[in-house]
Amino acid sequence: MAKPYSYDFRQKVIQGIELDGLKKREASELFNISRNTINLWLQRKAETGDVQALPNRPPGNNHKITDWEQFRAFAKTHGDKTQVEMAQLWDSDISDCLRQSCA
Template identity: 70%
Template sequence: MPAPYSYDLRQKVIDAIELDGMPKTEASQVFHVSRNTINLWLQRKAQTGDFLPKPHHRPGNNHKITDWQKFNLHSAG
């Protein structure tokens, strides 16, 4: 999975659209960000008040030991 866009880039794109009145299509071309991504950022800002990237959690199993007594019994034998 690619790294999320930097907060600085997100800020520049949103400012260009909201403060400077740049159309989303033009901002997409100038900043090399898809129009869909810009729409998602604007939607997230409307919902949460900010456009921070979502926390990144890698998929997979949680391999933490929860029952130490049972673990110690099996590893001792």
């Protein structure tokens, strides 16, 4: 996992835009970061009042399927079904969504 930019660097970039009048494109070129990153930081500041990085969360702590042998057998039996149909047949509550944003 990539290391987040430092807090003081984030503050310098945002200060350059908000106080020094840099355009996002100019700040992007000057600090060698993408405009998308700047947009995300500005959005975070608007939502939370700060540009602090979100805490790292190790992957794998919220799996809804924990018995992988049971899941393999289930998938082998119901492999001809769609993801939505399989989610409806599964014993516990799992998402039938393919996109991360609908979790």
